[in-house]
Amino acid sequence: MTTLVADCPRCGTSRITFDVKGFVVLNETEYSWKHFAEAFCACRHCGRTTIFRVAQRQPDHKVIFAHDQWRVDNKSLNSFVEVVRFIGLRDRASHNAPDHVPAEMASAFAQGATCLSVECWDAAAAMFRKTLDLATAPLLPEEEEAGLNNRVRRNLGLRLPWLFENNKLPVDLRALADCIREDGNDAAHTGTLTKDDALDAREFTRALLERIYTEPGKLKEAQLRRAERRATG
Secondary structure, three states, X not given: OOEEEEOOOOOOOOOEEEEEEEEEEEEEEEOOOEEEEEEEEEEOOOOOEEEEEEEEOOHHHHHHHOOOOOOOOOOEHHHOEEEEEEOOHHHOOOOOOOOOOXXXXXXXXXXXXXXXXXXXXXXXXXXXXXXXXXXXXXXXXXXXXXXXXXXXXXXXXXHHHHHHHOOOOOHHHHHHXXXXXXXXXXXXXXXXXXXXXXXXXXXXXXXXXHHHHHHHHHHHHHHHHHHHHHHOO
C-alpha cells in the first residue's frame, strides 16, 4: 500500500501515516517542471478520509505524475511529493478578479472571494475595500494638484471624492465606490455585515474593476488585433 505522511485535519494527529487510495494529476505546473496532484487518503489513526494537494518535490520525480505511476508499494509518497495543504471550503468555486486587473489587486479580490467561500463576511468585505484602495491609488497624479495633499493620498474616504470631482473616475461609479468603502469600514470597525452585504461588496468591486481595467484592456486588445490584421493585409 502506498502511503503519505501528513497532519490529519480530521482528528488533529500530527505526522500520521495515510493510506493513499487514489491520485489525480492536475493540469497545473510551475517553473515548467513542478506538477501538482490531489491524493485521496485515509488516516490510519481515525480512519477518515482527506484529499491532499501535493506538488512534485524535485524535477526528476516527474515519473510519479505519469499515468498510474504513483503506486509505490511499501513506500511513502513523501519522497517524491510535498504536501501543500488539504482540500477544504476554500476550494469551493469562487469568483476570480475580472480580466486585465493588475496582480496585486487580483490577489486582494481573490482573498475576498476565499473569505466569502468560508463564510467570513466581515473579512470578505474588508478585502474588497482593500481592493478598491489598491485600484484607486494609482489613479492619482504624481504631481501636486489643487486639493491633493498627503492626507488625501493616504485616506480612501478622502481620495474617492477627489478622484470623482477631478474626473479621474467616471462619475456614475461614485455610489458604487461609496458602497464598497462603507461596507469595508463597517466590517473593520463594527463587524456586523451579513452574507448579502459581503456578496454586494463583491459585485460592486467587480463592476468597478471592470470599468477601470477590464473595459480599457479589452479595447486595447481589439485595437492590437485590428492593427495586426491591417499589417498582414
